[in-house]
Amino acid sequence: MLTDRQKNILQIIIRDYTRTGMPVGSKALASEFPTHVSSATVRNDMAALESKGLITKTHFSSGRVPSIEGYRYYVDNLVEPDPLDDSAEDLIKSSFNSEFNRIDEIVQESAKVLSDLTNYMALTFNPESGDDVTLGGFRLVKLDDRQVMAIIVTNNGHVVNKIFRLANVSSEQLETIVNIINSELVGKPLRQVLEKLKFDIPMLMTKYIQTPEGFLKIFGEMLNEAGKDKVHVDGELNLLRFVERQDVDRLKPLYNLLGTEDTVQKIINTKSNDVQVRIGGELRNDLLKDYSIITGTYDLKEYGHGVIAVVGPTRMPYSKVIGIVGALREELTKKLLGYYDDDQD
Known part of the structure; x- marks a missing residue:
């Protein structure tokens, strides 16, 4: 159990370390309090925080920095999400006011917006397919004598197309194939279609x-x-701003890790119903030990749910990023539900 002053000290250490990347000393902390608090008193409180594992001493300074446990206590007990400022609200509105033809385009745009607002790496997931997703339509387009483009659309707006070789097939035969697929398979769940x-x-x-x-x-x-x-994914290069020159080589395997859909889904919790913060070692991957991931789930009712996520250094401004993730998931939910409603009309 922390005293109010110890909570304030922890908050100030996290705030200042986030801004500067430098350890915070007792003299600087004492000057932050509106009424006089001696450096000795602050040092005693810092010692108490250190004994609880919430802050730690660095090798090159007498100041202290937050530990992973300190960040966790802060996120769980002290953080208040920041409201969006006017410029952030304007960016979200202007980005989502564009014309979109597919769900993919909206979710991709949300990744760009999230990266632009946070200056970190952003990942956004299409609405989860689940068991209710059905085949919505199928087309074959003959490109030349040898190449055909196949296009499938699901009922939740996911479009997949692929060009492949299919020689010695006439346009009439292609049309017959399309009619067979559409009459036999459209409207059925994807698992049943595969069977x-x-x-x-x-x-x-x-x-x-x-x-x-x-x-x-x-x-x-x-x-x-x-x-x-x-x-x-958007904003991968933003992570370069937060690594030392000698550690740049560590980013390549990190990018590979976060660029693989199956791996990302294992790391990022897509089942949580709220904004969630996981820090450093909690991610259970050595490549992510110096990073935090903040996720927010958007719920589209019968159309499924998806996730937006921010990947940044452990010393990120949590109140700001949590506020952005919370606000963007609400706006993304409205935009996607509006898209589905328009599609039904």
Whole structure:
């Protein structure tokens, strides 16, 4: 249990260390209090905080810096999310006022906005597919004598397209294939569609394509991609501002780690219903020991839910970033629900 003054001291140490990156000493802390508090009194309180593991001494200064436990106590007990300033509100509104043709585009834009507002790396996830996602439509477009573009759309707005080779097939045959897929599979859950690709559809396809296996394999790959929670990333280079020159080489494996969808989903908790902060060692990955990840879940009711996330150094301004994540997820929710409602009209 901390006294009010100890809480204030911890807050000041975190605030000043976030701003400067330098350890904070007792003399500087004493000057922050409105009524006179001696440096000796502050030192005693700092010793108490240190004994609880909330601050730690550096090797090159008599000042103190927050520990991971100190940040955790601060986030859990002391932090108050900052409201958005006018410029941040204007950026969000102007960005979301653009015309968007796909869910992907809106979620990608939210990653850019989140990175611009925080000056950190941002990741945003498309709405989670879940079991309710169905095949919404399928098209084949003949590009030339050998190449065809396949396009599938899910009921939650996810679009996947792929160009592949399909020689010796006429436009009439392609149209027949499209009609088969749309009549047999549209409206069915993606898992059921994949099952039908193994048994029912190949038999129908052999009437129109001599060897349909290649096409069906590609179609299955597209369905699997449509069922994944796509991740959009922005602001990767922002992390360069927070590493020492000798540690720059550590960023490449970090980028690889955060650039792989399956890995990212394991690191970032996509099941939490609120804004969540995980710090350093809590992320259970040595590449992330000097970083924090702040996530916020957006809920789209029957259309599923998704996640937005910020990756930054442990000494980030938590109140500011938590406020931004909370506000942006609300605006993103409104924009996406509006998109779905318009699509139903």
